[in-house]
Amino acid sequence: MSRIRLLGPTDELQPVLHRIQDLGLVHFVEIAETEALTQLVLTPQQERHLRNVRRVAEDADTAIRLLGETPTLPRRTAESLTLPRAALIAGRTRRALKTLEDRRRQLEEERSLILKFQPFFSTFDKIATSRLDLDGIRIFYLVLRVGSEQELLRMRAALRSSLGEGFELFSQPSASDESAMILAVSTADAQKAEALLSEAGVQPLVLPDQFKEEGAIHMIQRMRARLKELPQDLAEIEVERNRIANERGRDLARIQASLHDHLATIRTMEKAVVTPRAFVFEGWIPSPARAELERRLRKSFGDKVEVERIAKEEWEGELAPVVLKNPRLFRPFEAITRMMPLPRYGSVDPTPFVAVFFPMFFGIALGDIGYGAVLAAVSLGIRFRSKPDTKLRAVSQIGLACALFSIVFGFLYGELFGDLGHRLGLHPIIFSREEAVIPFLGLALALGVVHIVIGLCLGAVKLFRGDKRRAIGRAMAAIMVVLIALALLAAFEMLPGRFFTPLVIAILVAFPILIVAEGILAPIELVSTIGNVLSYARIMAVGTASVMMAVAANRMAGAFGGVFVGLLFALLFHLINFVLGVFSPTIHMLRLHYVEFFGKFFSPGGVEYQPFRHWSPREGAV
Amino acid sequence: MEGSWLYLSAALAVGIPALATGWAQSRIGPAAAAILAEKPELTVTAVLLIAIPETVAILGFVVSVLILLQGGG
Numbered sequence: 001m002s003r004i005r006l007l008g009p010t011d012e013l014q015p016v017l018h019r020i021q022d023l024g025l026v027h028f029v030e031i032a033e034t035e036a037l038t039q040l041v042l043t044p045q046q047e048r049h050l051r052n053v054r055r056v057a058e059d060a061d062t063a064i065r066l067l068g069e070t071p072t073l074p075r076r077t078a079e080s081l082t083l084p085r086a087a088l089i090a091g092r093t094r095r096a097l098k099t100l101e102d103r104r105r106q107l108e109e110e111r112s113l114i115l116k117f118q119p120f121f122s123t124f125d126k127i128a129t130s131r132l133d134l135d136g137i138r139i140f141y142l143v144l145r146v147g148s149e150q151e152l153l154r155m156r157a158a159l160r161s162s163l164g165e166g167f168e169l170f171s172q173p174s175a176s177d178e179s180a181m182i183l184a185v186s187t188a189d190a191q192k193a194e195a196l197l198s199e200a201g202v203q204p205l206v207l208p209d210q211f212k213e214e215g216a217i218h219m220i221q222r223m224r225a226r227l228k229e230l231p232q233d234l235a236e237i238e239v240e241r242n243r244i245a246n247e248r249g250r251d252l253a254r255i256q257a258s259l260h261d262h263l264a265t266i267r268t269m270e271k272a273v274v275t276p277r278a279f280v281f282e283g284w285i286p287s288p289a290r291a292e293l294e295r296r297l298r299k300s301f302g303d304k305v306e307v308e309r310i311a312k313e314e315w316e317g318e319l320a321p322v323v324l325k326n327p328r329l330f331r332p333f334e335a336i337t338r339m340m341p342l343p344r345y346g347s348v349d350p351t352p353f354v355a356v357f358f359p360m361f362f363g364i365a366l367g368d369i370g371y372g373a374v375l376a377a378v379s380l381g382i383r384f385r386s387k388p389d390t391k392l393r394a395v396s397q398i399g400l401a402c403a404l405f406s407i408v409f410g411f412l413y414g415e416l417f418g419d420l421g422h423r424l425g426l427h428p429i430i431f432s433r434e435e436a437v438i439p440f441l442g443l444a445l446a447l448g449v450v451h452i453v454i455g456l457c458l459g460a461v462k463l464f465r466g467d468k469r470r471a472i473g474r475a476m477a478a479i480m481v482v483l484i485a486l487a488l489l490a491a492f493e494m495l496p497g498r499f500f501t502p503l504v505i506a507i508l509v510a511f512p513i514l515i516v517a518e519g520i521l522a523p524i525e526l527v528s529t530i531g532n533v534l535s536y537a538r539i540m541a542v543g544t545a546s547v548m549m550a551v552a553a554n555r556m557a558g559a560f561g562g563v564f565v566g567l568l569f570a571l572l573f574h575l576i577n578f579v580l581g582v583f584s585p586t587i588h589m590l591r592l593h594y595v596e597f598f599g600k601f602f603s604p605g606g607v608e609y610q611p612f613r614h615w616s617p618r619e620g621a622v
Numbered sequence: 623m624e625g626s627w628l629y630l631s632a633a634l635a636v637g638i639p640a641l642a643t644g645w646a647q648s649r650i651g652p653a654a655a656a657i658l659a660e661k662p663e664l665t666v667t668a669v670l671l672i673a674i675p676e677t678v679a680i681l682g683f684v685v686s687v688l689i690l691l692q693g694g695g
Contacts, residue, residue, distance in 0.1 A: 534681065535677050537681065540684070541684065591674070
């Protein structure tokens with residue numbers, strides 16, 4: 001990044017900003033005021049104009065939201081709408097779309113209300129055929145769960161004892177697991193019936209307002225008619241909305257983009273300091289793009305605008321904005337790095353290491369072909385439902401990488417839904433996690449040594465630019481972790497025993513160097529680092545728990561009396577294990593990265609690079 | 623009898639750290655929930671803080687497994 005200072009005449013301020021917005025690469029920063037340079041203050045007229053722009057932009061945003069999908073932004077042309085014209089279009093369209101949306105909601109509510117009464121339609125046919133005289137009687141609409149015949153009989157008996165034969169009860173099972181009932185009583189007995197229903201805990205359905213005034217038979221007829229009309233009414237709304245989208249969509253998109261651009265320009269103007277005749281801006285630009293900025297400004301404004309490079313001695317690197325740049329394969333993993341504050345400018349971006357180690361650790365912990373395949377299917381499902389360059393897309397890509405490693409390690413462990421693989425003839429290639437707990441622990445700790453040593457080396461590289469002594473100390477800590485690990489292997493005879501003494505001597509030599517380089521607290525730091533390595537035992541612990549749960553799920557299939565019940569329980573248990581098997585390693589692997597690995601080199605506190613550029617529907621205002 | 627002591631010590635090796643972890647998490651959890659109510663952007667930090675005491679239980683689990691394996695259980 002290069003820090004630049006822009007100087008030019010005040011009357012060219014807006015045109016200069018427009019050129020810079022076209023280039024879209026300068027990240028502006030606020031500058032402190034001095035006696036001669038004061039911050040730009042908007043006049044009351046400009047303030048009023050700004051309020052109007054905001055209001056119209058809100059109208060355009062709401063209208064586009066109500067349209068449902070973002071219209072394609074037309075290519076920028078010289079022709080642009082005036083603010084009053086834009087206000088007229090955005091306001092009218094928003095109001096029209098709001099009216100349509102209100103109408104659509106009203107119709108949807110009406111339809112869901114009528115659908116509630118649909119089970120009563122056939123019951124009413126019964127009433128019609130029974131030639132019941134509906135004058136002077138009160139109708140109750142009731143819904144009971146199917147299977148509660150006893151309740152129905154009890155209610156009929158209670159009604160008979162209270163009302164004699166002065167009632168009719170029609171019931172009809174509906175398509176769902178409910179039974180629709182209609183109770184007809186004379187108006188005089190209505191209160192008694194109401195009390196009985198209340199005692200029985202049956203809540204009658206309340207009639208929709210628009211049908212309250214009508215007779216019961218007529219109401220059902222109208223409901224039937226409305227149910228047929230409603231899809232047509234809703235389709236008409238959709239047609240009208242499409243018409244508005246075709247007629248006004250492009251204009252709205254243009255208004256939205258140009259007003260948000262305008263608002264961004266004003267926000268940027270507030271970062272300038274001015275004299276009565278000149279303006280000064282300061283900001284950051286990627287070094288290779290500086291020449292292009294100078295060329296464009298010279299072409300448009302000649303010598304009137306000056307781009308000055310501020311020497312590195314005048315600014316601190318920590319203030320420079322940060323942009324994460326990684327190969328396409330690693331880019332989804334930036335989402336994991338971004339969950340922490342951004343790394344400072346000039347420090348190490350851990351994304352490539354996260355992209356390698358996170359899915360690998362996850363795969364080693366989950367390590368099952370079956371669960372890996374299910375995770376891959378879920379991730380693919382999310383991928384097809386997500387839009388490019390969104391967090392959800394990144395999650396699906398991370399999920400796919402984790403699934404791939406889970407399948408590979410599942411194959412190496414010979415696991416398919418736990419020990420089901422063994423029963424189907426799948427054999428472990430490296431070891432069986434059910435039995436070989438110690439080799440699994442050894443693998444987890446070995447990975448811990450590798451991961452921590454890489455972290456310490458990155459820390460040493462970072463420190464080397466500034467504090468060389470501490471950099472040597474960090475490198476020495478990395479060497480000591482390796483020496484201690486090798487000495488332990490020699491002590492437990494996993495390496496030839498003759499290596500033990502030279503390794504111990506090497507540790508004893510390295511130790512004073514570490515103290516000289518890192519200070520008196522270095523031994524405590526070293527013990528803490530060894531504790532960090534031991535923390536990688538969680539890969540083994542989470543993995544063993546996962547495989548044991550899967551084995552338990554498989555045993556359930558034979559543990560219950562019936563095969564069907566057993567299978568059902570086994571499937572349920574596998575489902576629970578899958579959810580735990582994805583959630584738990586994710587949390588633990590994140591922790592291993594953020595606490596153990598990042599702790600060795602990561603310098604948080606970077607400012608995100610947000611260049612001043614044109615508004616886009618995907619990225620929002622910049 | 624020796625077998626019983628072996629199993630008891632393995633159970634204690636994982637049980638006591640698990641209780642300690644649970645106690646620590648019971649203190650961290652509500653604090654994390656309170657933080658998230660005001661600053662949802664600290665979700666990752668909150669989750670990490672809750673996960674940190676689990677190291678104790680995990681190391682307890684490893685020691686427990688080692689006890690069982692060393693004792694031939």
